[in-house]
Amino acid sequence: MIVILLGAPGAGKGTQSKMLAAKYGFKHLATGDIFRGEIAAKTPLGQKAQEYVKSGKLVPDNLVTEMVAGKLEFNGTQYLLDGFPRTLDQAQSLDKFLAPQKATINVVIYLNLPHAEAISRLSSRRVCSKCGEVYNITTRPPAAEGKCDACGGDVVQREDDSEATAKKRIMVFEDLTHPLVAYYKAEQVFHEVNAAQSPEKVSADLFAVIDQITAAR
Numbered sequence: 630m631i632v633i634l635l636g637a638p639g640a641g642k643g644t645q646s647k648m649l650a651a652k653y654g655f656k657h658l659a660t661g662d663i664f665r666g667e668i669a670a671k672t673p674l675g676q677k678a679q680e681y682v683k684s685g686k687l688v689p690d691n692l693v694t695e696m697v698a699g700k701l702e703f704n705g706t707q708y709l710l711d712g713f714p715r716t717l718d719q720a721q722s723l724d725k726f727l728a729p730q731k732a733t734i735n736v737v738i739y740l741n742l743p744h745a746e747a748i749s750r751l752s753s754r755r756v757c758s759k760c761g762e763v764y765n766i767t768t769r770p771p772a773a774e775g776k777c778d779a780c781g782g783d784v785v786q787r788e789d790d791s792e793a794t795a796k797k798r799i800m801v802f803e804d805l806t807h808p809l810v811a812y813y814k815a816e817q818v819f820h821e822v823n824a825a826q827s828p829e830k831v832s833a834d835l836f837a838v839i840d841q842i843t844a845a846r
C-alpha cells in the first residue's frame with residue numbers, strides 16, 4: 630500500500646503522518662526530514678540540497694527522485710510518502726518507477742489549508758532540534774520556554790520557517806505542487822481533507838479515508 634500526503638507547508642503533513650504511521654504501521658518517508666538529516670550530517674547529498682532547503686526552493690527533481698527510489702523496497706512494506714512527490718515531474722517519475730514492480734499508489738490525500746493560515750502556522754512553528762517534536766508558540770508552546778517537553782532538547786525555529794521564506798515556500802507550493810491535485814484527481818485516487826480543523830478532527834478524517842480504502846481492497 631502506498632499513501633501520499635499532499636499539502637502546503639504548514640498543513641500538518643508531518644504531524645498527521647506520525648499519527649497515521651502509528652495507527653496503521655506505515656513506513657513514514659518524509660523527504661524534508663531526510664534532507665535535513667543529510668544536511669546536518671554534511672553528506673554529499675546534504676551539501677547539494679542545502680542551499681535549496683535553506684532558501685525555501687525545491688531541491689532539483691533528479692536528486693529527490695533518485696533518493697526516494699533508493700529508499701523504496703517492494704517487500705510488502707506499506708509506505709506513507711510525506712512531501713513527495715512535489716512536482717509533476719516527480720509524480721511521473723514515481724509512476725514509472727512503480728510500474729515494473731506492479732506497485733500502485735492506493736490513495737493521495739490532500740490536506741487543504743488556506744495560504745494565510747499556512748503562513749501564520751509556519752512562522753509560529755518551533756521544532757525540537759534533538760527529537761523533532763513540533764510546537765507552536767501560540768497554540769502549543771513547550772511547558773518550559775525553549776525546551777522540549779519530550780526530551781529537554783532546544784526548541785528552535787527552522788531557518789526556512791521565517792516569514793519571508795515561509796511565504797516563498799507557499800508560492801512554490803502553489804506553482805509547482807498544487808498541479809498534482811488535478812494529476813491525482815485524474816488517476817481517481819484523490820481525497821481531500823480540511824486541514825484547518827483541529828488536529829484531532831483532521832486525524833479522524835484521515836483515518837476514515839484509510840479505513841475506507843482498506844475495506845475496499
Ligand code: AMP
Pocket residue numbers: 638660661662664681682683685686687688689693711712713714715716719789798
Ligand atoms: P518539508 O520539511 O517537507 O517542508 O521540506 C523542507 C524542504 O526540503 C523543502 O522546502 C525543499 O527545499 C526540500 N524538499 C523536501 N521534499 C522535497 C521534494 N519532494 N522535492 C523538492 N524539494 C523537497
